[in-house]
Amino acid sequence: MMKVGIIGAGLGGLSAAILLAHSGFEVHIYEKNTYPGGKMRRYSLGSSQFDFGPNTITMPSVFQEVIAQTGAVPDDYFQFTRLEVHTRNHFADGSYFDLSSDQTFNKEQLSNFDPFAYKKFEGYIKEITRLYTLSEQHFFRKTFMKKQDFLSLNLLKALVKVRPLQTLHQFNQQYFEDTRLLQMVNRYATYVGSSPYETPATFAMIAYLEMIQGVYYVNGGNPTIADGFAKRATELGVQIHYGVEVTKISVESRKARQIYLSNGEAKKFDTVIINGDLLKVYPDLVESRDRPSFQTKHVESYQPTMSAFVLLASLNKRVEGLKHHQVFFSSDYYKEFQELFQKKQFPSDPTIYICNSSYTEKAMSPNGDNLMILINAPATTIESTDQLVEQKQKIYHTLSLKGFPVQKHVVEDMIISPRNISHQFHSFNGALYGPSANRVKDAFFRPSNKAKDINNLYFVGGSTHPGGGSPMVTMSGMNVANHIIQSK
Known part of the structure; x- marks a missing residue:
């Protein structure tokens, strides 16, 4: 029986483990944390529970597919609740737009905001649907193991059709004139940790996921997906070793021979999969001499995605x-991204996102709101306590000015900074998704799912193909597992 060692119990590692175990492989996962899911994790403050990481869930069929392929019933592991009106977008002038998967509802609001967008909306929906369909057909389910895989004629034809040389902002300007609505649709670039003024228009397909397929919440909290994956993996014989960190991968004759663990043990495997930030974990675990195609200069050639400053706040009432879901947009979106990527500093006027999952499921916080408050932050671990306190107070002050004086109702709060993210999840400078999609080559030619210099070492997760976001990460695990199964 072939043995596979997986480093990290994130969604990519778990989905790979499930399919491999179902196909008869002996699979071991080594996870340095005490829970499955990576960034998809729970926090508790007082009587409130919070979902860190992915809060907006789309493409539920991807998660269900992992379970269903093994002959089990997905609803036995997690259930999804569709949020029809899912995000309230607040603008600097005090107005707001409620986004829904009901196009009639969206269009009715457009008539009051932007007559130009009202006329163009059906064309916009048609085009984002086309972009999604092309991406799903030609990119999502492909496994890129070597450079030549990116050069197939069909793939290159598809690439030309998904607007690679137009920015997301330029694309959106064709359909929206109102600057407030442009902010709303430009924000989809942040779902892959990038800037709408640089990332390709292809990522307008994310709007398709929210406006057509819909936004979902997982009963019991979104980390229930990871719990369900871990449960199914264990049922199939996968051994998940929590609280055990991999410290080194030894390489001989271009093969990963052993992995060394924090408990002093060394384990041999036929195949090794790294489920982690490629820019950080690969160089940390593999000696430089064994990865000549991925040296420090290669890591430094990538622009990392944004990080996040997160404030968890348990309240004693419902506001x-x-x-x-709600977003409070800054007054100058372009300036915000210039500060994030060019100046590498916290925005002077940040856009604020808040997830209040107890709005849908009261049990998540029975005594008041559970606010997961997030602002975009630069990928850097250079931060001071004073900076973090300043950001916290800026958030509370801004929300108060906008009519939401939540601070006076806070029972307990907690800061999670880019430095915390870097340490907790071994992410490069706290970046959320590895390389950003601000440049065409990084958006479409992400690091391969297989090490160029090591024949039996594979990569899954947001830093490799097909990219960031829970469904994409899950698909990366599925893609790699299917490749290994077919190659045995």
Whole structure:
């Protein structure tokens, strides 16, 4: 029986493990944390529970597919609740737009905001649907193991059709004139940790996921997906070793021979999969001489995605007007991204996102709102306590000015900074998704799913193909597992 060692119990590692075990492989996962899911994790403050990491869930069929392929019933592991009106977008002038998967509802609001967008909306929906369909057909389910895999004629034809040389902002300007609505649709670039003024228009397909397929919440909290994956993996014989960190991968004759563990043990495997930030974990675990194609200069050639400053706040009441998802936009979106990527500093006027999952499921916080508050942050671990306190107070002050004085109702709060993210998840400078999609080559030619210099070493997760976001990460695990199964 072939043995596979997986480093990291994130969604990519778990989905790979499930399919491999179902196909008869002996699979071991080594996870340095005490829970599955990586960034998809729970925090508790007082009587409140919080979902860190992915809060907006799309493409539920991807997660269900992992379970279903093994002959089990997905609903036995996690259930999804569709949020029809899913995000309230607040603008600097005090107006707001409620995004829904009901196109009639969206269009009715457009008539009051932007007559130009009202006329163009059906064309916009048609085009984002086309972009998604092309991406799903030609990119998502492909496994890129070597450079030549990116050069197939069909793939290159598809690439030309998904607007690679137009920015997301330029694309959106064709359909929206109102600057407020441009902010709303430009924000989809942040779902892959990038800037709408640089990332390709292809990522307008994310709007398709929210506006057509819909936004979902997982009953019991979104980390229930990871719990369900871990449960199914264990049922199939996967051994998940929590609280055990991999410290080194030894390489001989271009093969990963052993992995060394923090408990002093060394384990041999036929195949090794790294589920982690490629820019950080690969160089940390493999000696430089064994990866000549991925040296420090290669790591430094990538621009990392944004990080995040997160404030978890447990409240003693439910604040009127706070929905499940809401965004409070800055007054100057372009300036915000210049500060993030060019100046590498916290925005002077940040856009604030808030997830209040107890709006949908009261049990998540029975005594008041559970606010997961997030602002975009630069990928850097250079931060001071004073900076973090300043950001916290800026958030509370801004929300108060906008009519949401939540600070006076806070029972307990907690800061999670880029440095915390870097340490907790071994992410490069706290970046959320590895390389950003701000440059065409990084958006479409992400690091391969297989090490160029090591024949039996594979990569899954947001830093490799097909990219960031929970469904994409899950698909990366599925893609790699299917490749290994077919190659045995």
